[in-house]
Amino acid sequence: MATRFLSSLKAAVKESGIFPSYLARKRAAARFLRGSGLEIGELHFPLQVPSGVTVKYVDYVSREENIRKFPELDAASIVPTDYVEDGFTLASIPDCSQDFVIANHVLEHASNPLQVLSNWARGLRPGGTLFITVPIGSRCFDKGRPLTPLQHFIDDYELVRDGNPQSLDEKNRLHYREWLTISTPNSDARNRHYRNLSGEELESLVETMSAGKAEIHFHVFSRESFVTLLDYFTTCIRSDFSVKAVIRSRGGAESLAILERSPQAGR
Numbered sequence: 001m002a003t004r005f006l007s008s009l010k011a012a013v014k015e016s017g018i019f020p021s022y023l024a025r026k027r028a029a030a031r032f033l034r035g036s037g038l039e040i041g042e043l044h045f046p047l048q049v050p051s052g053v054t055v056k057y058v059d060y061v062s063r064e065e066n067i068r069k070f071p072e073l074d075a076a077s078i079v080p081t082d083y084v085e086d087g088f089t090l091a092s093i094p095d096c097s098q099d100f101v102i103a104n105h106v107l108e109h110a111s112n113p114l115q116v117l118s119n120w121a122r123g124l125r126p127g128g129t130l131f132i133t134v135p136i137g138s139r140c141f142d143k144g145r146p147l148t149p150l151q152h153f154i155d156d157y158e159l160v161r162d163g164n165p166q167s168l169d170e171k172n173r174l175h176y177r178e179w180l181t182i183s184t185p186n187s188d189a190r191n192r193h194y195r196n197l198s199g200e201e202l203e204s205l206v207e208t209m210s211a212g213k214a215e216i217h218f219h220v221f222s223r224e225s226f227v228t229l230l231d232y233f234t235t236c237i238r239s240d241f242s243v244k245a246v247i248r249s250r251g252g253a254e255s256l257a258i259l260e261r262s263p264q265a266g267r
């Protein structure tokens with residue numbers, strides 16, 4: 001009961017945008033979003049967009065499944081999913097069909113972020129906008145995990161591109177270990193003992209998560225490392241995109257980036 005009340009209070013505060021922390025997202029939406037597009041992983045907190053802008057919601061699970069997955073959230077605040085599909089591939093979305101793609105606190109859940117950025121870019125019309133926020137590792141439950149270096153992202157991307165997805169699965173075990181021994185104990189007092197798991201216990205949990213392709217924060221960002229990733233993407237993978245803005249948001253606990261596809265692209 002008390003948890004429900006706190007959760008709806010939190011949602012109401014987020015919705016109002018009265019704290020500067022959430023104003024950055026709202027202001028950037030007003031400045032950069034026009035037309036119609038997608039939001040991936042909106043869950044209980046869809047981006048507030050200006051009037052006249054239309055958004056369809058994409059999650060790999062339905063609203064009902066999200067209600068079951070997140071009992072701590074107020075069910076009424078969880079948004080119905082328009083497209084139940086993998087938002088990292090957007091397979092049902094035609095090329096060049098969207099004015100924008102929004103992804104707030106989603107990219108860190110991707111095991112191959114450069115490929116995911118490419119998949120989102122594919123759906124955008126010339127002049128289209130990518131609106132992305134990531135949590136800053138040192139300001140969330142990932143505190144204590146190493147930042148992911150650029151070369152790691154490039155290796156992930158090239159392994160899959162060159163037909164070695166098993167090697168990526170192998171690399172992901174490292175992330176499962178960090179998640180279990182650092183992120184999970186940081187975020188959940190009941191799992192503090194994970195810090196002291198024996199090697200065997202830890203490997204057994206890693207095995208289970210890896211086999212089930214469990215969703216975690218695979219990668220950890222600082223503002224600078226996020227910008228470095230986006231610069232690589234716009235220089236080496238999609239040079240028809242540019243980084244229009246990188247904005248400090250939620251008091252520095254997240255970084256918000258706006259990427260634009262050149263209006264002249266494809267002409």
Ligand SMILES: C[S@@+](CC[C@H](N)C(=O)[O-])C[C@H]1O[C@@H](n2cnc3c(N)ncnc32)[C@H](O)[C@@H]1O
Binds near residue numbers: 040042
């Ligand atoms: C941390 S929540 C983000 C909630 C909200 N956007 C926010 O800003 O607080 C991550 C969301 O991304 C969704 N998600 C993770 N991986 C996904 C994928 N491959 N395809 C679609 N949605 C995904 C999860 O189901 C969840 O709803």
